[in-house]
Structures are given as C-alpha cells and as structure tokens.
Amino acid sequence: MSRRRMRKLSTQLEQVKREAPAGALPLVALWHKARVNRAAVSRLAVYPSLVVIFGVFALALRNRGFLSTLNLLNIASQAAPIAIMAVGAVFVLSAGEIDLSIGAVVAVSALSTASVLQDHGLLLGLAAGAAVGIGTGFLSGALVTRLRVPSFLVTLAMMEIATGVARRIHDLQSVSVTNTAFLRWFGSGQIGQLSGVVVWAAAVAAIGAVVYRHTRFGAHVRAVGDSRRAAASGGINVARVRIAVFTISGATAALAGILYAGRIQAAQYTLGTNDLFTVIAAVIIGGTSLFGGSGSVLGAVVGALLLATLNNGLILFGLNVAEQTIALGLIILAAVIIGLREQGE
Amino acid sequence: MRDTTTSAATVDGAAQAPSVLRLAGIHKHFGGLHALDDVSLELRKAEVTALVGDNGAGKSTLMKVIAGVHPPDEGEIWLDGEQVSFNDPRGSRAHGVEVVYQDLALVESQEIFMNMFLGRELRNRFGLLDKRRMKAQTQQILSELDIRIHSAATTVRNLSGGQRQGIAIGRATHWARQLVLMDEPTAALGVQETAKVERTIVRLRERGLSVLIVSHNLDQVFRVADRVYVLRRGRIVGERSIAQTTGDEVVAMITGSQTVAGAA
Numbered sequence: 001m002s003r004r005r006m007r008k009l010s011t012q013l014e015q016v017k018r019e020a021p022a023g024a025l026p027l028v029a030l031w032h033k034a035r036v037n038r039a040a041v042s043r044l045a046v047y048p049s050l051v052v053i054f055g056v057f058a059l060a061l062r063n064r065g066f067l068s069t070l071n072l073l074n075i076a077s078q079a080a081p082i083a084i085m086a087v088g089a090v091f092v093l094s095a096g097e098i099d100l101s102i103g104a105v106v107a108v109s110a111l112s113t114a115s116v117l118q119d120h121g122l123l124l125g126l127a128a129g130a131a132v133g134i135g136t137g138f139l140s141g142a143l144v145t146r147l148r149v150p151s152f153l154v155t156l157a158m159m160e161i162a163t164g165v166a167r168r169i170h171d172l173q174s175v176s177v178t179n180t181a182f183l184r185w186f187g188s189g190q191i192g193q194l195s196g197v198v199v200w201a202a203a204v205a206a207i208g209a210v211v212y213r214h215t216r217f218g219a220h221v222r223a224v225g226d227s228r229r230a231a232a233s234g235g236i237n238v239a240r241v242r243i244a245v246f247t248i249s250g251a252t253a254a255l256a257g258i259l260y261a262g263r264i265q266a267a268q269y270t271l272g273t274n275d276l277f278t279v280i281a282a283v284i285i286g287g288t289s290l291f292g293g294s295g296s297v298l299g300a301v302v303g304a305l306l307l308a309t310l311n312n313g314l315i316l317f318g319l320n321v322a323e324q325t326i327a328l329g330l331i332i333l334a335a336v337i338i339g340l341r342e343q344g345e
Numbered sequence: 346m347r348d349t350t351t352s353a354a355t356v357d358g359a360a361q362a363p364s365v366l367r368l369a370g371i372h373k374h375f376g377g378l379h380a381l382d383d384v385s386l387e388l389r390k391a392e393v394t395a396l397v398g399d400n401g402a403g404k405s406t407l408m409k410v411i412a413g414v415h416p417p418d419e420g421e422i423w424l425d426g427e428q429v430s431f432n433d434p435r436g437s438r439a440h441g442v443e444v445v446y447q448d449l450a451l452v453e454s455q456e457i458f459m460n461m462f463l464g465r466e467l468r469n470r471f472g473l474l475d476k477r478r479m480k481a482q483t484q485q486i487l488s489e490l491d492i493r494i495h496s497a498a499t500t501v502r503n504l505s506g507g508q509r510q511g512i513a514i515g516r517a518t519h520w521a522r523q524l525v526l527m528d529e530p531t532a533a534l535g536v537q538e539t540a541k542v543e544r545t546i547v548r549l550r551e552r553g554l555s556v557l558i559v560s561h562n563l564d565q566v567f568r569v570a571d572r573v574y575v576l577r578r579g580r581i582v583g584e585r586s587i588a589q590t591t592g593d594e595v596v597a598m599i600t601g602s603q604t605v606a607g608a609a
Contacts, residue, residue: 214473216466219459223452230450233414234463235435293454 043287043296045338050306057313064316071312073193077263079301079308080201081106081256085279086286086300087208088252091245093283094212096225096292097144097151099246101136102253102279104162106272109133109257111166114175114267122181129258130251136162137250141243151246159276166269174268177261187262197259201301204252209297221245225292281332282307307332362389364423365523365555366411366442371420373406373579380406381417382579388524393546393556395566395587398576399599404559405447407576408528411557412444413437425523438464441522447529449513451501458483458497461516490515490545507538514542518549525549527558531565543569563592575599 057066065071085102092099109129117125140158144151177183189196212218223231224241232238256275261267286303288295310331314324366388373381380403388394396404409415411422413431422429424440431437434444444450451460458479459466467482469475483497492511494504501509510530517525527546531539546569549556560566566573567587575583575598583598 210473216468216474219455219466219474220464223455223459223463226452226454227450229448230452230463233412233434233444233446233450234452235433235438236464237435289454293452 043294043299046286046299046302046306049285049335050302050309053306053309053313057309057316061313061316066313066316069193071316073195073198075305075308075312076198077195078312079304080195080197081259082275082278082282082307083201083301083304084204084256084259085249085252085275086282086304087204087297088245088249089279089283090208090212090286090288090295090297090300091221092151092249093280093288093290094225094292094295095221095242095245096228097242097245098155098280099137099140099249100152100155100276101140101158101162102249102256103272103274103276104159104166105133105136105250105253106257106260106275107166107267107269108136108162108169109254110261110267110271111169111175111269113258114177114261115169117177117179117182118175122179122185125179125182126258129261130254133250133252133254133257134247135250137247137253138243140250141246144246145239145242155246163269169269172269174266176266178265183262183265185262186258187265195263197263200255200259204255205297205301212295212297217241217244222293222295225289226294277332278304278307281336285332285335362391364388365390365425366557367421367423368411369421369423371407371410371417371422373403373410373415373417375406380579381410384420384576384579384581386574386581386584388555388557389572390555391550391553392571393550393558393569395570395573396557396559396576397561397563397566397573397595397599401578402576402599403579404576405528406579408444408446408526408557408559411437411526412442438520442524442526443517443521445513445517445525445527445530447532449509451509451513453502454500456498456500457487457494457504457512460501460512461486461497461519463516465520486515486519487511490518491541506533507535510534510538510542514545518545518554521549521554524555524557527556529559529561532561539565563595566595567592577601 061067085106089099089102109132112132113125113129116128136158140151140155143149143154147154177187183189184196186196186200191199212221220231220236220241221244223234223236224238228238231241253272257267257271260271282303283295283300284290284303285306286296286299286301288300307328311324311328314327319327364387367386369385371381371384372379384403384407386394396407398404406415410417413434413436416430416432422431424437424442427440429436429440437444452463455463458476461483462479467475467479469478480497487494487497490511492508492515494508494511501512504512510533514527514530517527531542534542543565546556546558550571558566558570570587573585573587573590573595574581575585575595577599582601583595585595
C-alpha cells in the first residue's frame with residue numbers, strides 16, 4: 001500500500017471515528033489496523049475471498065447442486081489432506097525454508113502403510129507410513145543445516161528420490177487396503193456427516209494453530225524465519241528449529257498419504273502428485289510470507305478450502321480437467337501476485 | 346604499559362574492584378586473517394570500559410568472542426573467576442553476559458515484548474506463551490528506561506531507529522547480571538537519544554554491572570568510560586585509565602603515530 005493511500009485511509013478513519021456510533025469503534029479500529037498493516041492485509045484477505053467465491057458459486061451454480069450437503073462435504077473432504085500438509089508448510093515457510101518433497105512423500109508413506117498393514121496390522125502399518133514421512137523430513141532438515149545447502153535443492157532431490165521409490169516399491173502396481181480397523185479410522189469412517197479425513201484435518205489445524213501462535217516453539221520458528229542471526233543471539237537453537245520444521249512437514253505429508261490410502265482403499269504411486277503446488281498456493285493465499293517470519297495456520301487451512309471450492313465450482317461449471325487446471329493455475333498466479341505485492345516493500 | 350594478563354587486581358591491591366571478565370592470550374583467525382592477535386584484557390566490576398580502534402581493528406570480533414558467537418582459536422576466557430568456553434551465545438547469557446549488537450539482533454516481524462523475551466519467553470501454567478505477563482513486564486522495563494513507546498505490543502518493524510536501539514539496550518540491561526557488551530550503541534542516534542543511552546550506561550554501573558562499549562566517538566568514551574583499551578590490527582596496543590590519559594594520546598595509539606612504551 002502506498003504512503004499516499006495510507007494517509008488517505010487515515011483521514012477516512014478520522015472521519016469515520018467522528019461519525020460512527022460508539023459501539024462500532026472497535027470494528028473501525030480493526031478495519032484500520034488491517035488497512036495500514038500490509039502483513040495483516042495479506043493475512044486476512046483469504047477470509048473475504050472465500051466468502052465472495054462461495055457466494056458467487058452459490059448463486060451461479062444453485063441449480064447444479066453446489067449447495068447440496070453432499071457437495072459441501074465433498075469440498076471439505078477434498079480440502080482436508082491439502083489443509084493437513086498446508087499446516088506443515090506454514091511452519092516450513094515461516095522458518096524461511098521450503099519443502100518440495102511433500103507430494104512425493106505422500107505416495108511413499110501411503111504405499112508403506114498399505115503394504116505393511118496387510119501383513120503386520122494397523123499399528124505397524126501406521127508406524128511405517130509415519131516413519132517414512134518423519135524420516136524424510138528429518139533427513140532433509142539435517143542435510144540443510146549440516147551441509148548448508150539451500151532447502152529447495154535438498155528437498156528437490158528428496159522429491160526425486162521419493163518419486164523414484166514410490167514407483168519402485170510395487171513396480172507401479174497399486175496396493176489395496178482391506179484392514180477394517182484402518183479404514184474405520186483413516187478411511188470411510190464418519191463422525192456424524194463429516195468424513196474422518198475432515199475431522200483429522202480439523203484436529204491438525206487446531207493443534208498447528210495453537211503451536212504456531214501460542215508456544216515458544218512457534219515463536220522461535222517465526223524468529224528464525226525473520227532473522228537467523230537475531231534468533232541465534234537470542235539463544236534459540238536455530239539448527240534444531242530448522243530440522244523440526246522439516247520433520248513436521250514430513251509428518252503432515254505422511255498423514256495425508258495415509259488418509260488418501262484410506263479414502264480410496266488403496267495406495268499407488270500417483271497419490272499426491274499434484275499436491276505440492278496446491279499446498280504452497282493454499283499457504284501463500286492464506287497469508288504466510290514466502291520469505292519467512294510470519295504466517296497463519298488458520299489462513300492456510302481456509303486457503304485450502306478456497307482452492308477446493310474453486311476446483312469444485314469449476315467442475316460444476318462443466319470445465320474439463322485440462323481447462324480446470326489452466327483456470328486454477330491462473331487463479332493461483334493472481335492470488336500469489338496479490339499476496340506478494342501486499343507482503344513485499 | 347602494565348601487563349594486563351597477570352590480573353591487575355593483584356598489582357594494584359585493594360584499590361581495584363574485583364575482576365568480572367578476564368581474557369588471556371586470545372587468538373582468532375578468519376582464513377588467512379589474524380583478526381585477534383594475543384588479546385588480553387580485564388574488565389572490573391561496576392566499571393565502564395571502552396574499546397576503541399580503527400575500522401577493521403578487531404573490535405566487533407572481540408565482542409563476538411566474548412559473547413560466544415565466535416569461539417576463540419586460542420586463549421582463555423575467565424568470567425567471575427571461572428574459566429569458561431562458549432560455542433554459542435547461550436553460554437555467555439547463562440553467565441549473565443548480554444550483548445547489544447551493532448545490527449541490534451531484533452526480530453522485526455514480532456512485537457516488542459516478544460523481542461524483550463526472545464529465547465526466554467514466559468509460559469503460563471498450560472505451557473503456552475504468557476503474552477499478558479510479558480507485555481506488562483516489557484511496559485515496565487520501557488518506562489524505567491524512559492523509552493517512550495505507547496504499547497509493548499507494537500511490531501518492531503513499525504519503530505524508528507532510535508526506538509529500536511532503545512529496545513535492544515533495554516533488553517540487554519534487563520537481563521544482564523554481570524556484564525553488558527555494546528557494539529557502537531549510539532552510532533545511528535541523534536544527540537538526545539545518545540544522551541539517553543549514556544545515562545543508561547551510567548545507571549548500569551550504579552547497579553554494579555560492568556559495561557564494555559565499542560565506540561568511535563572519543564568524546565563519548567571520555568564521558569562514560571572509566572578505562573579504555575586500544576586495538577590496532579587485532580592487537581591491544583594500549584590500556585589507560587580515563588582519568589590519566591588524554592584524547593590526543595588515545596588518538597595517537599589508535600592511528601599508531603606514536604610508539605607506546607611497553608605496548609605488546
């Protein structure tokens with residue numbers, strides 16, 4: 001926002017203050033705060049955006065079942081795995097890093113869980129999938145901090161390796177999942193009308209939001225992303241924080257993979273293929289800085305919801321897959337440009 | 346010049362305050378550069394010591410060695426009678442040493458109170474950040490130091506240079522129990538703000554803390570310091586009590602235009 005525009009808004013605010021009834025003042029103050037604070041603008045923009053897009057679709061697509069319970073639940077289920085990974089990505093980006101391996105880790109985790117599950121039961125199956133994600137994340141973090149290689153290079157390599165492993169594990173064959181306990185917890189199980197995956201996402205989002213904003217660890221992640229030097233001289237163990245965010249990211253990718261396997265009752269190497277872009281887009285749209293230091297877990301989750309809504313609406317409009325992909329790419333490009341303009345100087 | 350490595354306190358007897366920090370034979374290399382060459386110095390309790398020297402003399406490096414940012418290649422560091430070795434700033438902080446870095450080391454995207462408690466955030470009984478308590482304590486610290494900022498919840502990015510300096514100094518003075526290191530604390534400040542920082546330094550001395558200040562401003566050195574060390578090309582070339590030296594003599598030592606008797 002330009003200085004001229006800020007001044008203009010301040011004068012507007014003074015005027016509104018004089019004319020507004022006393023009770024409206026906190027609202028006005030909030031509005032003003034959002035207007036003058038760039039970071040706040042990009043952090044808050046996702047909420048009205050979702051409302052507007054939802055409203056437009058609700059009107060335009062009202063005869064095509066957009067507002068049906070089934071469709072809305074469908075949107076939530078589609079957004080859920082993206083939201084889970086987005087929570088991890090908020091931590092990674094806030095620490096000034098990036099994890100490009102999440103999409104590939106999804107497939108390896110799903111395949112690991114599915115194959116171990118059949119012979120060794122629920123717990124070992126889950127442990128296998130989780131170990132893949134956590135292990136990959138930890139390894140990325142350790143390489144980034146020990147070898148001082150930029151994270152995009154390390155995780156790009158990790159992505160390649162994981163993609164290869166996913167194809168190698170079962171020679172491109174899919175592994176079916178029949179374990180009933182697993183499917184109840186991570187698949188078709190429901191709480192009321194909500195599918196289990198949505199409940200998982202809500203839990204991850206709630207925990208992530210509290211950790212991000214209200215714990216020392218969350219504060220340290222943001223401090224490291226803002227200035228590694230300042231964080232280190234403040235006595236923060238910078239290397240440990242950086243390794244931790246990659247580990248969290250790997251863990252969220254593993255959970256997403258496990259939930260995908262539960263949903264389609266099978267695991268295959270194609271799972272998560274296109275998720276990396278969607279996750280990063282959700283996080284940026286949700287107001288997390290691409291340069292580290294600040295972000296919002298809730299914003300990223302709403303960003304995931306927004307992208308799922310867009311995708312769903314475009315399908316209902318009758319766009320084919322190719323057209324949807326183009327439209328989604330354009331929308332994300334626009335959103336990222338707007339987000340960066342608000343964040344940058 | 347007196348040999349400062351053999352504890353000056355024993356030489357001068359009871360007239361000297363006890364030693365807080367003693368460096369003995371510190372060497373630091375960066376690649377081929379001999380940044381610190383056999384540096385020995387001693388800081389005494391409740392004294393302000395100035396460290397002066399030309400650009401590149403090794404002043405900031407020496408500060409970072411004491412702070413634990415750059416562990417020395419050789420030599421001993423004694424703090425409060427105990428030999429110590431730090432691999433990072435956590436070690437020196439645990440011994441009551443605080444640093445005001447030249448770049449201030451503030452987290453710009455976080456609030457003042459989070460910076461004040463950076464790395465030692467308070468937690469409530471649920472283990473979550475106790476923002477209310479940190480805010481209240483920060484507000485108190487700010488008003489004690491006469492730093493006028495209306496809210497401790499202001500983001501550092503929105504502060505002026507002088508206010509930021511105030512936060513960095515306030516943080517160091519609040520947490521220090523032994524020694525405050527200040528690297529060019531007033532280089533970017535106006536006259537009034539500089540006076541405020543100098544008053545803070547005097548108050549630290551009154552509280553019984555030691556201060557080591559790097560400064561290019563010799564007037565300032567003579568206003569606030571009790572003792573001055575001169576660094577040139579990584580070596581200590583002189584140590585003087587402020588009461589027994591002159592600006593001309595210090596300048597001569599800095600530039601090397603005069604051979605100082607007994608210098609290393």
